[in-house]
Amino acid sequence: MGGFAKEVATVENEADLQELFALLEPERKWFVLGGGSNVIFPDGDVDTLIVKLAPSGIALDSDNGDEVIVGAGGGTVWDDVVAYCVEHNFCGIEALSAIPGSAGATPVQNVGAYGTEIKDVLISLEAFDVFERTIVTFSNSECGFGYRDSLFKREGRGRYIITKITLRLHRGDARVPNYPGVAEYFAANNISSPTLADIRNAITTIRWTKLPDPRLIASVGSFFKNVFVSVEQAEKLKKEFPGLKSFPVNDGTVKIPAGALLDLAGFKGKRFGNLSFYKNNALVIVNEGGATRSELVDLIKNVTLRVHDLFGVELESEPEMIS
Helix, strand or coil, rough: CCEEECCEECCCCCHHHHHHHHCCCCCCCEEEEECCEEEEEECEEECCCCEEECCCCCEEECCCEEEEEEEEEEEEEEEHHHHHHCCCEEEHHHHCCCCCCEEEHHHHHEEEEEEEEHHEEEEEEEEEEECCCEEEEEECHHHHHHHECHHHHHHCCCCCCEEEEEEEEEEECCCCCCCCCHHHHHCCCCCCCHHHHHHHHHHHHHHHHHHCCCCCCCCCEECCEEEEEEEEHHHHHHHHHHCCCEEEECCCCCCEEEEHHHHHCCCCCCCCEEEEEECCCCEEEECCCCCCHHHHHHHHHHHHHHHHHHHHCCEEEECCCCC
């Protein structure tokens, strides 16, 4: 979905970034594109300059035995980082296996899955400050992480380009994600003591069952964020919809999976014009071919209205809509 970019610039280092932004007019619109798996562009030609970071690799920055520090370039494929760490028996990000996109994009949305978020392992990151034309370092606390949110998503668009992330991982026994699907996978495969590689294989298999590979089926993965409600509202919803899944959160709220709401609302597998809801997961909207941006926007409006009418909650889109 979307048109063609009129201009694309690929940068490999700070010198390239310095040169690029020295040439650009102050009012020129630009956008850093990672894997493109969580971005929706407008139809027609795209005037925004697309900036691509070339992959710059993965490195073991330090190793004291139990704890290891791993650095990854912003343009490096994220799943390559996970594969590297699992191969070297570094624990901490195996639950984030098979998530499309680049390493530099993970802090922007505070990427998370199966009880792990990037904020749990990130020590710091380096970013090119377009305003000051220099590389700056952000500690974990300075990133302003929230649920699928960060400083870079709220305020940093148009200013910061993440060029490197630094992660704190560890050796030892891996934490098995406490999710029914993971337990079912290990039971079905007769795995009683999962290794790090077993956990990665489980997560990868489950993910590609529930979420289509964007290289094969046109989607942006999970389209809506999970909903967080009060305990009182959750209890009310459970009475009205006994099959609705919910999970208590440490901050006193209750998480309601957006996919469960869409499932109960009857969207799974349904087609609307050139768009459909994935047969295996109502949280995924698929472009069946020929869908336009305006068609998608109309569908989002109708879906959010329907969910609000049924459950009294507001759905929020997860992918970034580029103007």
